[in-house]
Amino acid sequence: MKQVEAIGQTLRHIAVGLSDERAVSMYKTMMLARRFDERGQLLKLAGKVNFHISGITQEPSQVAMGFAMDTDHDWFLPYYRDYGFVLSVGMTVKELMLSLYAKGEDPNSAGRQMPGHFGSKRLRMATGSSPVTTQVPHAAGLALASKMRGEPSVAIVSFGDGSSNQGDFHEGCNFAGVHQLPVIFICQNNQYAISVPLEKQTRGRICDRALGYGFPGIRVDGHDPLEVYRVVKEARERAIAGEGPTLIEIMTYRVTGHSATDNDLEYRSKEEVEQHKNNDPLPRYQQYLVEAGLWSEEQEKAFQVEVRAIIDEANQYAEKAAFQSVEDSLRYVYAESNGEGH
Numbered sequence: 001m002k003q004v005e006a007i008g009q010t011l012r013h014i015a016v017g018l019s020d021e022r023a024v025s026m027y028k029t030m031m032l033a034r035r036f037d038e039r040g041q042l043l044k045l046a047g048k049v050n051f052h053i054s055g056i057t058q059e060p061s062q063v064a065m066g067f068a069m070d071t072d073h074d075w076f077l078p079y080y081r082d083y084g085f086v087l088s089v090g091m092t093v094k095e096l097m098l099s100l101y102a103k104g105e106d107p108n109s110a111g112r113q114m115p116g117h118f119g120s121k122r123l124r125m126a127t128g129s130s131p132v133t134t135q136v137p138h139a140a141g142l143a144l145a146s147k148m149r150g151e152p153s154v155a156i157v158s159f160g161d162g163s164s165n166q167g168d169f170h171e172g173c174n175f176a177g178v179h180q181l182p183v184i185f186i187c188q189n190n191q192y193a194i195s196v197p198l199e200k201q202t203r204g205r206i207c208d209r210a211l212g213y214g215f216p217g218i219r220v221d222g223h224d225p226l227e228v229y230r231v232v233k234e235a236r237e238r239a240i241a242g243e244g245p246t247l248i249e250i251m252t253y254r255v256t257g258h259s260a261t262d263n264d265l266e267y268r269s270k271e272e273v274e275q276h277k278n279n280d281p282l283p284r285y286q287q288y289l290v291e292a293g294l295w296s297e298e299q300e301k302a303f304q305v306e307v308r309a310i311i312d313e314a315n316q317y318a319e320k321a322a323f324q325s326v327e328d329s330l331r332y333v334y335a336e337s338n339g340e341g342h
Contacts, residue, residue: 011292016230018067024294026063026088026225028303030282033059033084035307036093039315040100040115044260048319049100053116054256055081058188060281061222061250062158063088065186068232069156075142076125077135077157080116081188085158090123093310097318104324111324133163136172136185143181143245154239156184156232162193164206173247177213182239184232185210185247188222190254195267207249215245222252223281226288253279 013023033055040052055062058081066088069076078085083096095107102111108119109127119127126138139157146153163169164187176183187206191198210217216238220231228250235246253276257264264273289295 012226012288013292016226017233018226018229020294022067023292024289026067026229027285027289027295029063029066029088030059030084030225030285031303032093032307032310033063033087034282035311036087036096036314037083039311041256041260043100043315049115050102051114051260052100053080053114053259054254055083057255057276057280057282058190058222058252059084060225060285061188061220061228061252064225064228065156065158065232068229068236069154070152070236071123073151073153074124074236075139075146075153075155076123077139077142077155078118078125078128079132079135079158079160079163079188080114080118080128081160081190082116082118082158086118086123086125089125091118091120091125092314094314094317095120097314098321101318101321102323103318103321104328105321110328133159133166133168135159136163136168137175138172139183139185140172140176140179140181143176143183143239144179146182147179152240154182154184154236156186156236158186158188160193161187161189161191161198161201161206162196163187164189164209165193165201170209173210173213173245176245177210177215180242180244182242183245184235184239185245186232187247187249188252189249190252192254192258192264192268194258194262195264197268205249207247210245210247213245215247217247217249219249219251222250223279223284225281225285 037054037056041054043049044052062082062084066085071089076089098106099108100115104110109117117128119125128135135157139155143155173185189206193201205219207217207219218231220228231248235248238246255273255277
């Protein structure tokens with residue numbers, strides 16, 4: 001099926017507010033996230049790193065989320081699969097590699113936390129933690145601060161379908177609804193909470209839970225990044241206009257195990273996974289750009305060489321980088337003297 005759909009004489013990316021350049025930049029970021037993720041899996045298999053958690057096939061919607069936001073003013077609270085999201089708001093592959101190798105230069109946690117625990121003061125990205133869903137009430141808190149200060153800022157928080165069943169999700173949503181806060185809740189519904197399929201988690205649509213908290217809930221196809229961009233952009237416009245939060249449920253699928261140590265074929269079939277791999281949204285978006293006259297086979301070949309060089313350089317740098325010093329290992333863990341004996 002052709003991916004280029006016209007509204008009048010306007011291509012879809014133009015209709016949703018994306019320039020040609022931004023539409024192509026979205027694809028480049030998606031592919032960069034994919035190649036980093038693939039390298040992370042190889043490094044784990046080779047025993048070079050201790051842990052990797054994958055977001056393959058979720059990158060197109062993650063990048064669309066990031067491109068719909070304002071990186072100068074908004075607050076970002078990603079979850080552990082969000083490589084596409086964090087790259088789209090300014091994190092670099094080198095920084096992701098430093099985190100993967102748990103090196104001292106890692107801007108997320110100086111190698112203290114597992115990969116995927118994103119955090120960056122420079123990027124207005126709140127530090128994540130291992131207990132899932134804790135970032136949801138944090139997002140509501142940041143949105144409250146922005147509202148109290150009169151700042152043109154929106155908090156966007158991302159989590160999985162399993163997280164939507166945690167108390168933190170409901171508390172964060174309820175608080176945001178009561179106070180009409182500028183926050184966007186993004187549930188990346190990839191159909192599994194580790195080994196628990198969606199049908200054993202809930203009988204309803206996750207987006208419909210927003211109704212109980214007094215704000216809109218929207219379900220969107222994660223295989224259509226242009227539609228994801230449109231929905232998130234409109235949610236941000238609502239938030240900035242003082243119309244409160246939005247819950248967006250992005251329908252996607254996790255084609256890898258929960259992490260590199262998970263044998264997912266213990267709870268689902270190989271045929272199911274292959275079916276979803278064949279529905280990968282990344283080549284579909286690439287084809288859209290080709291049919292729109294924005295991308296070519298020659299550009300693709302050159303770009304793949306460029307991406308390989310970026311990944312290789314980041315990998316080599318991170319592998320050789322130093323671990324955090326022993327002297328610094330206890331910083332921010334215990335109270336420190338202020339030099340006056342206190």
